[in-house]
Amino acid sequence: MMRLPRFRYLAPRTVREAERMLAGEGPAAMVVAGGTDLYPNMKRRHQMPKVLVGLRRIERLHGIKGSRAGGMWIGPATILSDLENHTVLREHYPGLFQAIHSISTPILRNMGTIGGNVCLDTRCNYYDQNYEWRRAINFCMKCDGDVCWVAPGSDVCLAVSSSDTAPMLCAMGARIHLASEDGERAIEAKALFRRDGIHYLTKRPSEILTGIEIPPAARWRSTYRKLRRREAFDFPVLGVAACLKFEGDIVTEARLWLGAVSMAPVEAAEAQAALVGRPLTDESMEEAARLAYLLSKPLDNTDFGLRWRKEMTRHFVVEALRELRPA
Numbered sequence: 001m002m003r004l005p006r007f008r009y010l011a012p013r014t015v016r017e018a019e020r021m022l023a024g025e026g027p028a029a030m031v032v033a034g035g036t037d038l039y040p041n042m043k044r045r046h047q048m049p050k051v052l053v054g055l056r057r058i059e060r061l062h063g064i065k066g067s068r069a070g071g072m073w074i075g076p077a078t079i080l081s082d083l084e085n086h087t088v089l090r091e092h093y094p095g096l097f098q099a100i101h102s103i104s105t106p107i108l109r110n111m112g113t114i115g116g117n118v119c120l121d122t123r124c125n126y127y128d129q130n131y132e133w134r135r136a137i138n139f140c141m142k143c144d145g146d147v148c149w150v151a152p153g154s155d156v157c158l159a160v161s162s163s164d165t166a167p168m169l170c171a172m173g174a175r176i177h178l179a180s181e182d183g184e185r186a187i188e189a190k191a192l193f194r195r196d197g198i199h200y201l202t203k204r205p206s207e208i209l210t211g212i213e214i215p216p217a218a219r220w221r222s223t224y225r226k227l228r229r230r231e232a233f234d235f236p237v238l239g240v241a242a243c244l245k246f247e248g249d250i251v252t253e254a255r256l257w258l259g260a261v262s263m264a265p266v267e268a269a270e271a272q273a274a275l276v277g278r279p280l281t282d283e284s285m286e287e288a289a290r291l292a293y294l295l296s297k298p299l300d301n302t303d304f305g306l307r308w309r310k311e312m313t314r315h316f317v318v319e320a321l322r323e324l325r326p327a
């Protein structure tokens with residue numbers, strides 16, 4: 001049985017208090033929300049914080065506000081089940097709903113939060129193992145070692161961004177609010193992620209996610225498609241997040257992001273451009289899928305063969321776009 005290492009748990013009631021605790025404890029401290037990612041990681045000795053600052057009692061970090069027309073505000077400590085059951089999100093932000101609904105199991109969604117999902121640790125077959133397994137291969141660059149076993153010549157860790165909501169929030173143009181003792185700031189969701197399996201977030205360790213701002217749904221249509229081994233529950237090995245806006249049958253704006261094929265969500269910019277200014281036809285969907293396929297470069301460090309996963313990008317993009325085609 002894997003046991004948690006010893007740690008001190010602090011339970012602030014306000015964001016200010018949490019900020020102070022994080023600043024005071026320095027690198028020994030980490031934030032925990034639902035713990036569904038962090039606690040298993042601690043059991044595997046990936047992270048060994050001496051202090052955990054729990055966010056669950058901070059009222060300001062919970063809840064969902066807003067409307068289709070005005071946009072939504074989501075508290076990062078909101079559990080995934082509450083988001084899944086929220087009528088406005090379900091009806092007007094179907095892509096985000098699908099991404100959330102596809103995360104893990106109902107039991108985990110009752111515990112796991114959206115903030116934790118956004119900040120989810122990157123994953124890799126050489127990393128998501130217990131301490132003894134990792135020691136047997138002399139560890140890896142992401143934790144305790146210095147070689148990337150996926151590509152031993154690589155200077156950067158290639159662990160994969162495996163959050164389902166991350167590519168969707170990027171595609172939706174969400175904004176992430178952050179706070180620390182040094183002040184508050186808001187950044188675009190896409191600016192939160194970095195193509196580095198170790199330092200995969202641009203937020204500072206002392207910064208807490210305090211809000212997720214979702215733009216008005218307006219005329220956006222959205223969807224999320226996920227490839228995984230078990231439909232019942234599994235991390236994505238490919239995620240396709242698509243948002244399209246139409247005027248009549250013409251696509252006026254397109255956003256297409258790929259998840260789980262790199263260390264950060266990937267914007268398929270050329271595929272987006274190929275869709276805009278014309279109706280969504282079989283040809284335009286195939287062209288966008290081909291361009292997204294070229295960009296999709298999965299590595300041999302998660303489930304399934306990498307060539308097949310790459311090939312599936314083409315099919316998943318077409319499926320996603322077909323779902324968004326006006327009737």
Ligand SMILES: Cc1cc2nc3c(=O)[nH]c(=O)nc-3n(C[C@H](O)[C@H](O)[C@H](O)COP(=O)(O)OP(=O)(O)OC[C@H]3O[C@@H](n4cnc5c(N)ncnc54)[C@H](O)[C@@H]3O)c2cc1C
Pocket residue numbers: 030031032033034035036037038039040055076077080102103104105108111112113114115116117118119120121162163164165207208209210233234235236
């Ligand atoms: C069996 C299993 C299956 C899973 N399947 C999926 C899946 O299919 N898709 C998927 O995306 N995830 C999956 N997960 C991962 C996880 O359950 C979810 O991502 C969940 O949403 C994480 O939220 P949490 O609140 O439990 O995060 P925690 O474990 O509490 O935290 C995760 C990370 O986020 C940081 N963090 C949390 N909240 C904040 C905040 N407000 N500010 C700053 N940092 C913060 C923590 O410090 C930690 O680094 C799975 C997990 C398990 C165990």
